[in-house]
Amino acid sequence: MKISEIKSCFVGPLVSPEQFIAEHFFIFLAKGMMNGYDGNKHYKLKPGESCIIRKNRLARYNKVKENNEFEKVIFIFDEPFLKSFQKKHNILFKNYTSKDAFVKLRKDSLIDSFLLSLEPYYNDSGNIGAVFSDLKREELLLILLKLHPELSDILFDFGIPGRLDLEKFMQQNYKFNVSTERFAFLTGRSLSAFKRDFKTIFNETPNRWLIKRRLQEARFLIEEKKQRPTDIYMDLGFEDLSHFSFAFRKEFGITASELLEKMK
The missing domain is CATH 2.60.120 (Jelly Rolls)
Known part of the structure; x- marks a missing residue:
């Protein structure tokens, strides 16, 4: 064998x-x-x-x-x-x-x-x-x-993550599709402390900020890089294309596919 x-x-x-x-x-x-x-x-x-x-x-x-x-x-x-x-x-x-x-x-x-x-x-x-x-x-x-x-x-390091710079961590990792509880754990905070600090820094709830940040990046990739929605939605943390398309249209008043056509 x-x-x-x-x-x-x-x-x-x-x-x-x-x-x-x-x-x-x-x-x-x-x-x-x-x-x-x-x-x-x-x-x-x-x-x-x-x-x-x-x-x-x-x-x-x-x-x-x-x-x-x-x-x-x-x-x-x-x-x-x-x-x-x-x-x-x-x-x-x-x-x-x-x-x-x-x-x-x-x-x-x-x-x-x-x-x-x-x-x-x-x-x-x-x-x-x-x-x-x-x-x-x-x-x-x-x-x-x-x-x-x-x-x-x-x-054999059984410690838990220490307290991190929340803004830097989220700007670097917003594309990962994980729960708010996971983000809190990885930044060394309880869930309540994470939500409190998040509101202070971003003036937004974590879930809403994540969606808006991902959609901003999607728009940049479509407008500047001419990338197709089907090629980017998963990498941006969206679970399926229909959810991405709905959120994109709600945020920008135009579908991602329509925006791509305008850029051609």
Whole structure:
């Protein structure tokens, strides 16, 4: 069996579909590509590559199929598992810091051998059975810490985000489609403190400001960059095209498609 023949499997708690990473996870791509964005940088994962995607980060990622196939292996390193692991093993910290939400891992035969070893443990649904899932997670984590000791500073940091500059954070991350509660958490505030500070800074409610800010950016992209509404609405944090179109017309008195036609 070759690395490229590995089938998809998923080990650990479910990942939220939100553009917020609630738990660290390891991902390996066997087929296809994945594009990621964390508000600061764009990332690309190719077949045969792997990375750690970090918790308490805003991140957007999409898959690109190869010959109509997309095969990946995902291991979730949730906090209860990591705390249990830490009790069993001596964790050494390296004072490593990084702002990246996607931490690329170098290719190594240890990772390849581990991935190939998973096949006998797949159950009928294509996942690792519950009896072996924690054992295989522990094995993978031991391998990753051997290859990348600096990961200990990322994975075993159980702190919560500190208080951030609210205006700067929101101007940088308004395109991410997450709840007000998530924004409050990531800026180091309670929900009530977040709403209070937000009103002081923007003189607007968070939900209304987010919609207006996204629509302003949409208008700029259509007028100045001649981009199509169908190409931008998801990247701007709108869940569907109809919601975007309705909001755009309500805000500007013209549909996004009509505006694009005027610009031609």
